[in-house]
Amino acid sequence: MPLSMRLAIKLFIRVLVCSLSVVCCVHAETIRAPDPSQIPAEAKARKNTLIATIAAPQGVFNPYLISNGWDENVTAAIFGNLVGLDRQGKPVSDQAESWTISPDGLVYTFKLAKNLKFSDGSPLTASDVAFTLTFLYDPAYDGETDISLAHIKGGDAYKKGAATSISGIVVINPQTIQITVTEPGATTLTRLGGPILSKAYYGKNYQKGKLESLRALSNKPIGSGPYVYENFVPGQEVRFKANPYYFKGKPAIENFIYRITTDATRLQLFQTGGTDIESFPVNSDNIEQLKEMGFANIHVYPSSDFSLIDFNHKKPYLKDARVRQALIYGLDRKKLVDLIYQGNGSVANLPIAPLSWAYNPSGVNTFLFDPAKARALLDQAGFKPGKDGVREKNGQRLSLTLLATKSQFNDALIPIAKESYKAIGVELNAEISDFNALLAKRKAGSFDLATYRTSGLSDPHDGVKDFRTNENKFGYGNPKVDDLITKGNETSNITQRKEIYHQLYQVLANDPPCIFLAYRNILSASNSRVTNYQPNIYLGLTGILPELRLTGAK
């Protein structure tokens, strides 16, 4: 079960949170509100209610049936997770008090926290965990969670109907569950440790192959997270109440609301006190605006995603690593980052955000902007300038199509890329479509370059898994890379993994699978009446929600 990876990429990630660690050039900082006395009356009047914001929840409040990241934000508050993440993305105990992994990485034993209850007061036991994992193997299950990646023993047999239960899932006692998998994997722990559905509630009328009864409960969720779902006003807000049965104790703030805002209205709503916590595109303008309000605590913290340009390695002219390297050297990524993030982003060279424990850029080629070097590399690869200045080899012109969506980032990327590629004799044509069409076209292979931003990545494996020869759809293949990725995924020892990924990143730089573009920060603001708010991308708002307090609350 991936933890929060479905956020639509073109949208801003709003899982809001804080980081104390200062990594590389992307750092977290909080600017305290200079004048909390300016808190708008509307916000002051709201004694025991916190309003955070969300873009487009759709009312599917089941963590395994959701189809968009906004609904996931809602379910996160209602359900929580067995296994959480710390501020660097490392797994930590949450609703699972502890766990053990066998040395071969195939047997996981989870011990649940004491007093773990659903919001209706019923206890959460190992059989609920078993129910949840079994449900994900239902042949009719059409949600986005891909439990097969956890490779639970007997899962496929159950799915195909050869077995009535999954042999790898064993309930040892109400507090303990043991899960056996067939392949070791670094992300298996978080896949197994997701939100838990109550067997008594969700399993009441459920039969294998018939999801209807379970689906019907999507608008009446019951979970074990910090907040209890109250109601959803479509297009406007989702309301919650503090969960009295929450295993860490009832959260301090009684009412919590996700208010739906848009780009056109978010700043104004925050300014007038209509919302307490909001995120904004990170740029100096917004920071300045927020500073002027006086009552805003401003948080700038690194995101766990990055933007990139995919190469289509199936195109003969992109097979040559020198051409790909030239395209990285020849692109003025610094200019792009400066213009877009205005000091709140940095050029990316690794497929992992600087915040992560796996980030280590030492010795990895930084591909500083160098048109001369790019030209030299293209010359070496045999691409010579043609009549119109565009390089060609055996009649094949270096005229590339870039798939992109419409976004401000791409509004900057396209002209900059066009301009800098023209200088090295490469012609670039951009093709704009919506994200869905972009992915479809990318899948169909009708492109040279495709740019997008990844979703938030917590484990370094998520950033590289597609580079394996058999997983890669665009013809990238490098045995050394394959080897390192598999090794990194099979080990759960963080120190060992760190070393493996460091090696991998160096290898990737020599045979680039794509152009990494930029890391970015997230800008969020909180009304200074909210205290204890230290956002972090891995924890998400839900992770820190129980700790938040409101000044002036009863």
Add this chain to the structure above:
Amino acid sequence: MNQPLIEFDRLSVEIHTKAGIVRAAQDVSFSISAGQTVALVGESGCGKSISALSLMGLLPSAARVASGEIRYQGAPLTGQPRETLRRLRGNDLAMIFQEPMSALNPVLTIGEQIVEPLIKHQRLRPKAAWVKAVALLDKVGLARPDKIAESYPHELSGGMLQRAMIAMSMSCQPKLLIADEPTTALDVTISAQILDLLQTLQKSEQMALLLITHDLGVVAQMADFVVVMYAGRVVESGPVRAIFKHPQHPYTQGLLAARPVPGARLARLPSIRGQVPNPMNLPEYCSFAERCDQAQAQCRQGQPEYVSLGAMHQSACFVVQKREFA
């Protein structure tokens, strides 16, 4: 005292257009006595309709009375507040038009349209007004008047509609009925019936009739007094016998000559040569001069004065002037 019902006193009307000022009527003078039928004769655009409309106070917004006035029972009408005129309209002064089909509102029933003035001016209750409307329709000779009252204009023929129009105009027993080419759009037989009806009603109701027409046959049949207009001016006016027997103005003569006479088989009807002058720039002299066979040098030097030619008969022409005072 023998005060005329209506007096036109040197009435001039101008129409302002983007292209310039059209002098639609100039120095129009004549009068109508109670119960009298006056025919206003002339070609299209000669100013007959404009004169009638200014009497009703219904000039289009671009037109205005430049000088002169119209008096009703001795009191000036022109320059009166619109409200005063409105009270007279439909009550003392009524009017019927050339195209009965378009003069009636297509989306209202005949009855609904007849009761309006009854309710407005006579303060009848709607039910009583409806009864009276049906009676009026009966009076103008329409069979099954109750059904007619419930019909829409498009369900009736032109003749029926003109009768309904007459019924509507008669509803408040007006002192003067203006009939603007009332039969032009109708078949010959129907038009004879309508004229008969008008004549009968005029007698029985003792109202005056201002008949605007270009049909000299109608004039001969109906009128007591004739006013001939050309290019916005009255060129000749007089009792119907005098005009028909002794037309003085060359234009009147031309008109009468161009009229086919039963029994007289001419190879070709005489016609008036030339064209009506552009109303936008009328000459500063007799505007008929260019078409006049008898025109003299003097005719192109100024506007002729009226010459009295006996009882009520007068004409504006230099030629006549010369002849009379020769």
Add this chain to the structure above:
Amino acid sequence: MRFFSSKMRQRQDIALAASLTPMRQALRRLRHNRAAMSALIFLLLLIAVCLAGPWFSSWQLDTTNALQSRQAPSMDHWLGTDFLGRDVLTRLMYAGRISLTVGLISVVLSVALGFVAGALSGYCGGWIDSLIMRVADLLMTIPSLPLLIALGALLSELKIEPEIRIYMVMLMLSLIGWPGLARMVRGQILSLRERDFMLATEVLGLSLRRRLFGHLLPNTVPILLVVATTGVAGAILGEASLSYLGLGVVPPTPSWGNMMDSANSFIDFKRRPWLWMPPGMAIFLTVIAINVLGDGMRDALDPKS
């Protein structure tokens, strides 16, 4: 017993009109309409500036400059620079070319489609009429915005050069625009067909094409002109809306619509009016001018008013 023969009246009419054909009359009336004439002059000036302006500009259309981003208007950059440091004025003039071309071509296309469809439908009648009108009904039935959005994605799939995307926008706008016009032309033709002069062409044995284009078309020209004029305004606004939804002219090619995108950022909207005011005013004034001109043309062509 009518003493003015109808012939005579006709002669009068002819005499009044003789010196001027209807088209010339209309032109004369138009020339006297001060508002319409100022609108026309404004539009001509605008076109001239958009065509010739970039020649005199010392700035390139697409050159980005990180150091000069979002500069307020100055002597160097009369209308300031955008977030990539590009000269707003230069882009505005290029954008004008694109936006006006989009407007013009899409209207020409839809007017052509609408005319041919409407004329065939009105003139031929029978099953051709039914067929064309059903297709028009069908297209009118389908709401335009969803169709545009879907078409936008669909068209981008076709292997078309990105520069040509602009023309696809036009194509889309005209694909949506023709049915209304076709109905109008058909109505016009139906009433014209009944007139005597069309009977005469048939008696003379003229070919369908000749009858259609030689005799019917000229009679529908006035109404087409008016519709086309206001259509250009509609298309310019349409392009702006499409750009807002990301379906219009694709950056970095500038259009007035996509230049206004920066108004979407509230900060830019509040603090940097030079980013959105020029394209906003350009659209606003152009559309007003076109509408005023169209209104003037309608007045001029309709002698009733």
Add this chain to the structure above:
Amino acid sequence: MLAADITGRKFTAMRAFVLRRVLAAIPLLLGASLLIFLVFAFTPGDFIDGNINLTAQRAAELKALYGLDQPWWLRYLHWLEKLLHGDLGFSMQYQIPVTELLGQYVFNSFLLASVSMVLYWGIALLTGVLAAVQPYSLFDRLLTLAVFAAMSFPVFFLCLLLIKWAAVDLGWLPVGGMLATGSDTRGWAYVHEVAIHMVLPVITLVMLQAGGLTRYFRASMFEALAMDFVRTARAKGLKERTVIFKHALRNALLPMIALAGFELPALFSGAIITEKLFNWPGVGHVHIDTLAARDYPVLMAFTLFLAALTILGNLMADIVYACVDPRIRLR
């Protein structure tokens, strides 16, 4: 040829007419649905393609589950078959039946659109008539100018201007949404709250729509005022108000009825951008969302709903026309 039997005959004719038109609408709707389906089917990307994190294997599994792996014509037939059973399908994205989903949002859109429509028809009627009564007067000229100005704003620009001025700079009105966050108002307080939130989007829609309509009303009224029967009405000594509103306006309204027929569907599709910008919880932005996600059942249902409304609107216009204009015979 008399009124009573005419009314009777008209009623029978009307029934036959409505029946015939409804029957004729069926192939039209079918054609429309096929066309829409084709457009969507050939738009690159489907519901599953939009998820970048799925493995190829899982994506294939899901496509099979949703039936997205079938050829388009089979999918269309399936969809049609369900439709004939009154089932508009199940939203892939919202995980609820399409009818339920649209039900949640349609009323809000309808509320916004109908209030604006009543307002802009009223305004257009009044100003159009006033302008026509005094053509080329100062009022007429100023009005024309104002109308052209209002018509010349790109929608989103107007929305942004209003948000900036009315909501932010002046702080008079809420910025967006339909209710204040966390509001629990009931009864009149609720109505008041919704009304306040509606002001800006309604102003936007009215400004954009009233202009064109005013021009139509003016032209139509101008023509009606030039009719002979108006002169007749004046000759009857009726008050000018009666002449204008009873005689001229009734006739001037006739051609407007056809326009009104198109208003019904335009109610829903015309406000999409406005709804989006003002964060109005209407069906418009659900539509844009589902389009981005390729949630075909919702797209098909909504588009078809609009198509049906268009046909219904036209039919109603024809019927109203026939009722109001005694000259029209239904064929």
